[in-house]
Amino acid sequence: MFAMNQAHRGWANQVTQAGIELVGYASEKAELECLLIINQVNRLWLNNQLYVELSDARFAETVVDALGLTAAERTELFEALFNKNLPVYERLIEAYTENTLYSLLKIWPRLFGSIEEVQQELDAIILPMSAQRLVNGVMQMAQAVQKLSSQKVRIDFSSPAPQPYYTGLTFRGYIDGVASYIVSGGRYDKLLANFQKEPTPAVGMGFDLDVLASVADITLPQAKPSYVYIGEDAWDVVADYVLAHPTYSLVLADTLAEAREQAAADGAILYVVTEEGVKADA
Template identity: 30%
Template sequence: MKRYDLITPEGTRDLLFEECAAVRAVEERLQKVFRAKGYSEVITPGLEFYDVFNMKSRYFPQETMYKLVDNKARLMVVRPDSTMPIARMTATRLREQTLPLRLCYSQSVYRNKPSMRGRSDEIRQTGIELIGSASGRAELEVLSNALEVLSSFETEGFRLEIGHIGFFKALLSKLGCDSDTAENIRGLIEVKNYPALNDLLESIGDNEVTRALKQLPRLFGGEEVFAEAAAIYSDPETDAVLADLRSTYEKAVSLGYNGMITIDLGLVNRMDYYTGTVIKGYIEGCGDAVLSGGRYDKLLSEFGYDVPATGFAVNVDAVARAELKRVNFKPVPADVLVFGTDGYEAAAVAHSRKLISEGLTAETAVFDNIDEVRSYAAKKGIRRIDIVSEKITSENL
């Protein structure tokens, strides 16, 4: 029988030294931004009951979740998403809190995607949820935070894409197709697979709606997208969506990030989850989106608490990998290596504490003779050795 005790499961990996430093630096930077805006941190369990994610809209297909049973044979999952557990927690433990709620988190999610080789099944996320406001001001706050976050990363450039799921949903409702066909259309638009999308829509028929859906993946760019979208399809519902999106876009541009913000009406990911504005953020050096989110006004109602919400999550691992290419996160050697001669081991520990209280980093040597201590210090790049005996002497290397 083959043993797997020396490798990690597919889709996971160990993080070492500078990778850990990069991940922590990104998390701390994001949390600092969020705390300054009044967001309070929450942590949800790594294990949740399957029912939390098996809602009417089925936001997460069961085959993408890691499943197990507890000692009562109840089906559980390893957390595949942070927003739905936070929705559960809000609908129960935070139900009496004054709205709006501003919540933030840093935790891992786990998604089983065997078909996507090279992708991580374990993803470290940091994000925010603004719960209890349907106002455009809430939209603007989330966009402002997303732009501030993207601009804080140690990369050469970034881009925030803004869309609105309502435009696609309005077209789809007029097409009258079954749910499987609708999901196929959505998936092809999301990945911008023009040939396959054209073939599928032609099999449905040639009409104003199918022609508009064919053009949807191409509707991305600047302010000109609004006129282009109105030209391919216009009725009171889609006109209202475009007006809402234009207002959001203009307010976002007014924040001072003109040139970094684009419109993309082909943002149709998780259409049963999002209900309004959707966003994706990209940075230099990373091909996939590192930030995603949007408005999800119906999610909490599935937990019995009908309040609107919006938010986003950042893929911390992806940002950290991109920043490692540009920023030096290599571990810094200790300032001092402290060695206690025989009988003075405890005194060496006390001396290390004193150095640390003075703002230095100090290692306590665990070797039995000074030659080994000097050899270790030279290999590690530690420039000073403090030798503790009846008195304390220092050697500079």
């Protein structure tokens, strides 16, 4: 994947990703499938250190729609909020002190943390019904994910979506102390409308394999190498045998004794091929 990252941040513009795209599924089962896979990676390779962070790409737009902001006002507010530029943000929201949403605007930069911490902040205010429905959906999914094996969950309603084309639930996976997200994804029901007449529901995610490989605790099974020694007049037999076992290597020693020495030095299993067939060397 190619990405245009901000200069002097130390981030590569070319990264290796692996992910999934679930196209045609409107149900939240598609998001849950992604989150189950993330949990498997967390348990198998990351020692349960991964945090799953959940949000909804529609939340911020729903709030500014209720405020009736212009496009320029939205951009200015989002830039201050998402970059945590609190002096600028607090100056901008002063214009809405008489608005019923002012209590939300005051706590908005703090709407991140554990399920309990975010819920405590939200309990003190009244949200527009449209925003409340989004919050309820995120909280329900967060509680479901938290029940998975040793999965840590956080909520963040004060950051931008991982990609601008997301249209629903979004999720990221990260480890404290690691600068980049290991995995991110979400629902993008409108994206495929750019390539076809009708929009199609879809959910996708991508693992940053460079980051994952740098932090994963993966122990690969170390199989012994397998060598094949060719006996006299056994070319046809050895050709078929090596083709059938692509991980085996021909040993180029001139004699069986030399082949045995090489196999012993490399800790390899030696197979001897003759006209009569193949047998493991004792």
